[in-house]
Amino acid sequence: MTDNKATLPKFQLIGWQGLEIQMPEDWRLTFDIGDSLKGFIRFASQSSNLEIKWETLKKRADFSIDAVSKNLINKIEKSVKKKNFKLLKRQSASVSDHKGVYFHYRTEQECYGLTWYCDKAEKLFILLHVFKPKEYRETKPIFEYIVNSLKCHSLDEQALWSIHNFSLKTPSSFRLGKRKILLGHINLSLLAEKPRPFRVEKAEIFFQCWSLANVKFEDAYNDPEKWFKKYYEKEFRKKFGKKMKTDEFQSTTIREHAAKTFTCTIKSFGLITSHTVTNIHNTIWYCPESNRMYMLTFSIAMNKLRFTAMKKTELLPPEKINDIINSVSCHVT
Ligand SMILES: [Zn+2]
Ligand SMILES: [Zn+2]
Numbered sequence: 001m002t003d004n005k006a007t008l009p010k011f012q013l014i015g016w017q018g019l020e021i022q023m024p025e026d027w028r029l030t031f032d033i034g035d036s037l038k039g040f041i042r043f044a045s046q047s048s049n050l051e052i053k054w055e056t057l058k059k060r061a062d063f064s065i066d067a068v069s070k071n072l073i074n075k076i077e078k079s080v081k082k083k084n085f086k087l088l089k090r091q092s093a094s095v096s097d098h099k100g101v102y103f104h105y106r107t108e109q110e111c112y113g114l115t116w117y118c119d120k121a122e123k124l125f126i127l128l129h130v131f132k133p134k135e136y137r138e139t140k141p142i143f144e145y146i147v148n149s150l151k152c153h154s155l156d157e158q159a160l161w162s163i164h165n166f167s168l169k170t171p172s173s174f175r176l177g178k179r180k181i182l183l184g185h186i187n188l189s190l191l192a193e194k195p196r197p198f199r200v201e202k203a204e205i206f207f208q209c210w211s212l213a214n215v216k217f218e219d220a221y222n223d224p225e226k227w228f229k230k231y232y233e234k235e236f237r238k239k240f241g242k243k244m245k246t247d248e249f250q251s252t253t254i255r256e257h258a259a260k261t262f263t264c265t266i267k268s269f270g271l272i273t274s275h276t277v278t279n280i281h282n283t284i285w286y287c288p289e290s291n292r293m294y295m296l297t298f299s300i301a302m303n304k305l306r307f308t309a310m311k312k313t314e315l316l317p318p319e320k321i322n323d324i325i326n327s328v329s330c331h332v333t
Helices: 002-006 065-079 133-149 224-240 318-326
Strands: 011-016 019-024 028-034 038-044 049-056 086-095 098-106 110-118 123-131 158-163 166-171 175-181 185-196 199-210 250-254 257-269 274-287 292-305
Touching: 011 028, 019 049, 019 133, 065 086, 065 098, 065 110, 086 110, 110 133, 123 133, 158 185, 166 185, 166 199, 166 292, 166 318, 224 257, 224 274, 224 292, 250 274, 292 318
Parallel strands: none
Antiparallel strands: 011 019, 011 158, 028 038, 038 049, 049 123, 086 098, 098 110, 110 123, 158 166, 175 185, 185 199, 199 292, 250 257, 257 274, 274 292
16 A cells, blocks of 8 residues: 555646546546536546546435446446456445445456445436556556545535636536636636526636746736736737726735736627626736736626616625635645
């Protein structure tokens, strides 16, 4: 066991669609689809990959995780066309305080699998870690570490979003929209909507970061205001409106880094009776520890009938924006 510990790689915290899990730092998120109710993610290393699939499921009286696991193993056996399929182990296991089933099989490759039902989130999970048989020794302690770190339900109304050593916490009502996860650039859009009488409120938390900032933005990385004007303002206007007038930039700090922030309001008139007011709050900073440029944008759009009074935002009031900003972690400490 001591030997195994010595060979463990460095891990990073992943927070994604309601899941929290530690993954080896050099593994990449290579595929993700769906939302927190039903979805799938895949991480890959040089020689193995790990997939997690979840689906919301109301537990029926006759539900049995044992039967689910048998079914699943049969399906896998069929899908590999029984090519040298050998089930090496199947036994009950505990995952994140839930009852589950662990299994281990071999075809041309080898796989550790787990399935469990989370009664707190009412979801059925399947985790498969596929690897080369000759890498059995290195794989087992990594698999165990990942499984022991796993949290499939949140204990509060907060969702953790954590990827590539950046993390923040948002209200759990926000759902993942468009995302792009590349080596040098990440962007994530988290969206929430609240229909109210005579009006609809839509909010977006838009997170972006750029790696190798002191090379990519050599002349502006340590001056967030200059950086925004030179490298991003055009894009920003394309997204939020060309006529946008930004207020003065204010100085602030994020995790002890000097940051710049500005707010602005955009009014647009729609068809005859409705209009939209969008309030934007944008923060930009450079993190020397990770050598990344970061931008975190909050936008709240209120669409209402023209002659009704404007109400305060319920999705992202200032104190919630502050809480989200305070939850940001932009480098490993
Ligand atoms: Zn759970
Ligand atoms: Zn930082």
